[in-house]
Structures are given as C-alpha cells and as structure tokens.
Amino acid sequence: MSDASRSDSGTRPTGDSDRDLERRWWKEAVVYQIYPRSFNDSNGDGIGDIPGILEKVDYLEALGVDVVWLNPVYESPMADNGYDIADYRSIHPEFGTMDDWERLLEELHARDMRLIMDLVVNHTSDEHEWFVRSREGDPEYADYYYWREGRGDGPGGKGQPPNNWNSFFEGPAWTYDDERGEYYLHLFDEKQPDLNWRNEAVRESVYEMMTWWLEQGIDGFRMDVINLISKPEGLPDGDPDEGLTGAEHFTNGPRSGQYIDEMCERVLSEEEMTVGEMVGVDAETAREYVGGDGSGLSMLIHFEHMGVDTGDGGKWDVEELDLLEFKDVITDWQETLADEGWNCLYLSNHDQPRAVSRFGDDGEYRRESGKLLATFLFTLQGTPFVYQGQEIGMTNTTFETRDEIRDVEAANFVEAALESGEYDSYEEVRPIVEARSRDNARTPMQWSDEPHAGFTGEEGDGEPWLPVNDDSEAVNVAAARADGDSIWHYYRELIDLRERRDVFVYGDYELLAPDHPEVFAYRRTLEDETLVVACNFFDGEPTVELPALAEAEESPDLLLGTHGHGDENGGRRRSDSGATLELRPYEARVYEL
Template identity: 55%
Template structure:
C-alpha cells in the first residue's frame, strides 16, 4: 500500500499539524495564578516556558468559556466570554500572544453538540421564544399504563440514565446525551448552524490555530428519534452516532469557515471506525484528524466501561495495525494514551509501583514513534499516576458520581467501598488532579485550597525534580520529541509490525525513501515486568541505538535481551 504522504512528484505531503506534537492543558488543574485554588489563564502564562522547553509545537486548551461548570466547562453558557475563575478575555489574549511568541500554536476546544442549560439560547427556547423555539430537541413524551410520564424514547445518556429530561417551564422533554445540564442543540435548524459557524469564525478571527471538536460525530440524529437497541453499548447510539447529516454538516462548516484559515482540526468521535475516519478526515474529508477510542477500551471487562479487565499486547497491536495500515493511503492518525477523560496511562498499562519510570517512558516511546500526530496530556511527561479516591465526597467528576450511584443500585449495596475499586480506577478525576510542579504544599499548584485533591505522590513525582534529572521521564520525553522533530521518517515513514503475535514485545519499523536514500527506524517495546530475548531481522545488525530508557551501550539489535518495560529506538540508513 502506497503511503499518502508521498506526492506524485516524490515530495513529502507536508503539513504543520502532521509534524507537530500537541500538549493538552486542562486549565482548572494546570496552574493557579491568583491563589483561589482553581487553575487559570495567568497560571498557564506563568508556566509556558516549561511547555515550550519540552519541545512541543501546539497547545490544546480545554474549554475556558463561561460556564456553570457542571461538567467542568463542557457545559458552555456563553461561547464568547471567558469563565471568571479562569480570568478575562484580556488574559486569554495575553496567553495567545505568549504562545505565539514562543513559536507554538493554540488550539481551542469546540463544544457544539450541546450547550449549558444556562445558555441564552436554551433559556429562550424553553420559553418558546419564536426565534429560538427549535434550537434544541424537544418532545412531548408519553405516559405508561399507570398514567406516569415516559420519555420520548429509550435512549441513554453517556453519563447514565435516560437521555431525556422533563422541563417544567416548557412542559416538554429535552434531549441531553450527556448531563441533564447539557441539552443537545438541534443541528437540523439552519439558524443553529449559522450561529455556530459565526462563533467559530469569531474565534478564528482572534487568531487561534484550530479546534479540537468535542463529540463532533453526534450532531446528527436520525429523523423520528426511534427507540434504540437496548443491547448496544449505549442504547440509541445507532441513531445518534454518525447520523445521516454528519458529512453535510461538517462539509458545510469546512467550506463556509474552516477552509478560509490555515488551521488544525481534530474531531473527538465515539465509536469511530477506520472506514468512517477516512470519510471524516481522509484526503477529501472536512477534518484533518479524528480521535478514536478503541485502544482505551482494552482494559474494559467484557466491553463494560465501569469494570476492570485484563488486556493483552496482541490486542493492542491488532488495533494499532488496523489504524496505521488503514489510514496509510488516505488519512492521518492521532496518537495518545491520556487526556482529560482518561485515567493515567501508567496506572492502566504500566507498573506504577515497581517500574513507574520505565513504563512511563515506554508508553511515551509508543506515542512518539508511530505514524500520526502525538498528543501529550499535562503530567504524562512526568509519569503522573492515578490517585486514591477514598470517599465519594472526594470525587468531582459528575460522570463518575452518577455511575457510582448506578453501580451501588445495580449491585444491591449501600457503601461506596463496595464500588470504590472500579470507580477509583475509571474516574476522570485521575486526569484532573493538579499538575505536580514541585514538592511544596499542594505540589506548587496553588497557594489556596485546591478545587480537587492533590495526588500525595507529588513529593516524589514533580516537574522541578525531573527537569534537572537527565534520566527522568520528562527528560526522556524531551529527547524523543526532539528526535521526532529531526527525523522525517518518524513523521512520514511507513509502518511495519515485525512481531504481531508476540505476547510481550511490540517491535515495528518506520521507513522512508527519498532521493538521499532510505532511512529506517526500529522501535522495540517490552510490555512486561520480566525479561525477554528476541531475534530481529539481520538487516538491522548495523543499526545505531538512538534512544533507550535503560543505560545501554550495545548497538546490536539482531539479538536483543530486554529488561522490564524497556524501550529502544534504533536508526539505520541505506
């Protein structure tokens, strides 16, 4: 299969967003500049040199818009105002300037499947204002045999329970695929689409460099809103994921707005397949990239998110091979382990107790050497881990709280301790504990009382200690980011899985042929706490070891004995 990254004239199909490494900042938990316990824009400005020194190219900023914060900013009440605890529009403008001054770019979160129920549009819609009456998805519902009200259909919310909420003011149900405070916009309404397009253009005119689009493939719902299959992952999802108008909505957005700017667009898309990714983000698609979630479900037990199951490396390789090969000729991958919605990767796929540094650097090697654009979530470059959520009162994640209550009811138990293990493992709060800057009080995140607990291991895991330690997780990430920046093969090179069936070793090559010759990179990753010896093809006998998370001086990859969670990167020129 020919790579789409080589044009007909032999030149590379270069794009700045393909060559970039993205660093995600969750503002509430990154750095508190005014001491109120909540991270803010000034705090980000104060720490920008740290981000720039890591070597990344793009900052993805989670929502900073005005919001009641029922879902930590993903419930937006005003798209053109900054949430007061984060600062002001002047602060945001100062941040944008500071990012650009450091030769980085700023990508904003775009949340347009739903708004807050406090948004002016919803308030007018529930009052049946003629201009806004159909801005959201309203239905009358029904009654059961006892005369009790019944929602319009059986669709389930991603946060648990019915996807419908009865509104006393309007006297109808509204659809909310997430929290009850997040009503879904009615994208069938031309006025809704125009208002959204205008908002997007307003931000682009302010100078931002693109958007990460939240659950963007949920915009289109099947006409008639029929009942869904109760045995599907989310009841009703076949009627609201990748709906019939999705392509036309995004194509119209691209043609009317996005195509007029040199920006990066990446869609978050539940239940995304390779085939649909090519439609959304292939050569002729309206977006540049899309996030899928297949590898983040490896540790689900029997496909159930609120459970903990075993996972295997061959399963991971099957997923990686599918996406690397499937988008080779048409499309571009996103590479990530963590984000604001995922628990810490070291606690899921590594060994945080015995081999935290080794497994953290191994996972970093995985993200930074595959084909696609790497995304690093704040603290990932330090090897931050999950916290211990001893009580439900400590949780801040509305999704985790809702599901904890559901689990208690489903399992017929009363005590949080009975569901603590799975809730503590899965909660999004694991990604939202404050960034661990140093070993001072509250990890240097704030002088006040933090909005969410600080992970107690900040005294051992923090940025100040790691920045001066050449063997730290941070330093390793920094070197690999620089290596990727220096080597086109790590961006545009073809991918080949050398050991698809091996139970503990993931070995793959990247290769790129140009007029100067062929460059190859060999990556060897050992996902296990034992040792393993493997044979590799003889042509790599002369390869040079460029990076390793152990102190190695051998350069012969033909016969390799790997230590626990060892990662090696070799380079070979023909």
C-alpha cells in the same frame, strides 16, 4: 524549538530532500493538552487559571511542544467542568478575562507555538441564552434543541420519555422541563441539552461563533464528540441489548458527515488544525471524515485502543491489557490512514486515567514504563498529544470516600452501581472508580515538592479544588528537570528527534512479531531512513526475534532506549534466524538501520 519549525507556509524546510510528502504543520507538531482548572493557580483560590498558564509558557517552550490544546475556559456553570458552555464568547471568571486569554495567545505565538480551542457544539449548558429562550418558547429559538412530548402514561401527566435512549452519564437521555412542558434530549448531563443540528439557524450560529474565534487568531479546534451532532428523523428507540441504548442511532448519525463537510467549507481551511473527537468509530469509518475524500478534518481522537482493557460492560468493566488486541487496533489505524488521512496519537487526556497507571506500572517501574509509553507515542505515524503531567509520569490517585469524587460521570456510576444492588458498599466499587475516574487526570499539576505541589499562588488559602496526589513530593516538574535521566528529559529528547527526523513523522509503518504477547515491535521507513522499534509492555524479560535487525548491511545503531544503551550491542545478539532482543521490564528501544 527552532524558528524553522513554524514557517509562514506551516511546514518545515525540506533542505536537499526531494521527497514528495503531503506536508502540513499539524502533522509535524507535538500537541500539549492543558486542563486549565488543574494546571496552575495564580491567585490562590484553588482553581487553575489563564494567568497561571501564562506563568508557565516558558516551561512549555523548554519542553519543546508546538501546539497547546486548551480545554474549555468559556463561561459555564461547571456541571461538567466547562463542557457545559453558557457563553461561547466569554471567559469564565474563575479562569480570568478575555484580556488574559489574548495575552496567552500573544505569548504562545511569540514563542512559535500555536493554540487550538475546544469546540463543544453537540450541546450547550441549560443556562445558555439559546436554551433559556428555547425553554420559554421564543419562536426564534424554539427548535434550537430537541423538545418532545412524553409518550404513554407517566407521573403528573408527563408521560414517559420520548424514546429509550440512555445518557453517556447513566440514566435516561431525556429530562422533563416544567416550564416548556416537554422533554429535552441530553446525551450527557441533564444540564447539557443537545443542539438540534437539523435546524439551519443552529448551524449558522455555530459557524458564526467559530469564525469569531478564528478571527481572534487561534490556530484550530479540537471538536468535542463531533460525530454525535446528527440524530435520525423520528428519534427511534434503540436496541437495549447493544451497549449504550440508542447509540446506533446517534453515533455517526445520518447527516454527521454532511454537517462536518459544511462546517469545513464554510469556516475552515487546510491551514487550521481540526481534531474531531469521535466515539464509536473504527479506522475505516474515520476515512469518511479525514483525508482527501473525507469531510476535511485533520485527524480524529478515537477510542478503539482505549477499549482493549475493558470487558463487554464498557468503561467500568476493567480488565488487563490485551496486547494482541492493542496491536490489532493500532496497526489497523496506522495502515488504513497511511495514504488517506492522519492519526492522532494519545494514551491519556482529561477523560482518561493516567497512562502510566493504566498501561504501565506506577510503582517500581514508573520511570521505565513512563519512558516506554513515550517511545511508543512518538514513534508511530501521527501527531503525538501529551497531556499535562504525562511528561513527568504523573499517576492515578485515590478516592477514600464518595465525597471526594468530582467527576459527574464517576459519581453517577457509583450511584447506579449501588442502587442496582450489584455492589453492597462504596469500598467494593472503589477499585473500579480509582482505575477509571476522569478525576485521575484532573488532580493538580505537580510542579514542586512545596505544599499543594506548588499548584497554588501565594494569595488566598490555596486549597486546590481536587486534592493533590500523595506522590507529589517525589513526582514533580522541579525534581524531573533536575534529574537528567527523568521521564521529562526523555520526552524532550523524543520531541527533538521528531522535529529533526522526517521518518518519525512521515515514515511507513510495518508491524513486526505480530503474535508476541508481550512485545509490540514495528518498522518505520522513509526512503533511505529506517527505524525498528521494540516495546516491552510488561514487567517480564521477554526475548523477541526481529529478523529486520539482521537485514541491514551494517550493525544497527541503538538510536534511543528507555534503559540507556546497556551493553555494547544494546541488549541485541545475533542468531541464525536474525536478531534476538532480550528486553528488560518495560524496556523500549529504537534502532536505526
């Protein structure tokens, strides 16, 4: 990474170009997401930590990334692996100390990299001081959360839950608290009570905490489920026939845009990177939150493209990838946010299965499909997010027994599925868990072919909190860096191209061959720069007509390809109607016109 990539103004130099682009450093960045618990264990206790991340800062620099998104490292009882925060201004002892965190920030900045922190403010832990005092009825904190009396008759005089809303983690979104004698709302685990954003004191407390972190020197926030913070007056019942019961009320609630707008005005500036994770949003809705007329966020993490391989039953209803639907979703976001807003590009994170297992082939074509997905990720308009291990093609894991599952969401799904009688045994539900569990993305990072994949330190017994994937002897960082044709080196080449070529970042997007069932092709154009990208998402050998390749006065150059340059034409041959590409399994090509 060159010093020019992070100037004082936060933008790359334009050289002789007279382009009038709305440049922002976070548009031009490549983000690397670290799940600390599984990244690198420095002391051998089986849990990744901040000193372990410090040991790998040079690795991040060598890869060439610009930003580190750090998943929660705050004080937490770990009911949801850190997304249940007990103290926003303390580091959980398993991860290290605040001094360790300050050293990490210093080392990243010294290497021209930035740091964004996870902001989790839809809910806290039930062990947070705010909730403890609210439960006790402390007048100052009594309304920091959603407390309601039960309705109708119920066991022990509790009544029934205040409404019929369900949790994202299965079951009712309400839990009765004996101490306060009321129900409290939690859209996730019962140890994650929802904050009451209608209370101005709550918002002031959140803004004060955010300001404190910015004063420590961070470069922005990734905002967890930020569009769930507003709930409607009266908390009405939801429609039980419309997906997650109640979601129509608490997703993009009546004041969500107002609260985010207030947050941006009170705390943030355009120089901070703000990434809002939002469930249940489409591209048109996203414009309410990003862009010149939006609430001020840099970009959104959305889930529309993560639904193209699921049925009507949602996440756990596993289906094959529908590439035509995938094209429709991606193209909608590319076109809708082209002039107003910005895209967040991702295929994997701590909440999703491994991309190469989900959208590629983690067996015979692991290398090819890993490169294919990298090509796709880096050649769309938006900011690419790389999740730890994605750059070496890490794969999904296995769960031979229920006891091996650590993901609370997956564990709850298994319990509900077996209790419903839909499945007779764990073995019947196991393929679904192995396809979708968040634990797939949380197995330890595979650094080498040493015991436990080199994840643990020399001290202690070194037993990782999650078992290392069985393929770690072959799939690891050391092996990937030693192999010049590896997925790792291909990521490095893409990162370098994106840093040097504005068309990768700011170029217009145009879908090509929209009806082709196997190939996703598109054109990127910026002034006199034009790229044509063709991606075969399957293991067949399709042909695709791309007249755009025949429009150039000179023969297009194969700028980059997953299979190398192949024959002298890069597998391209001329036809009367334009250019016909013959693609190999999971092959991607980037042509420069």
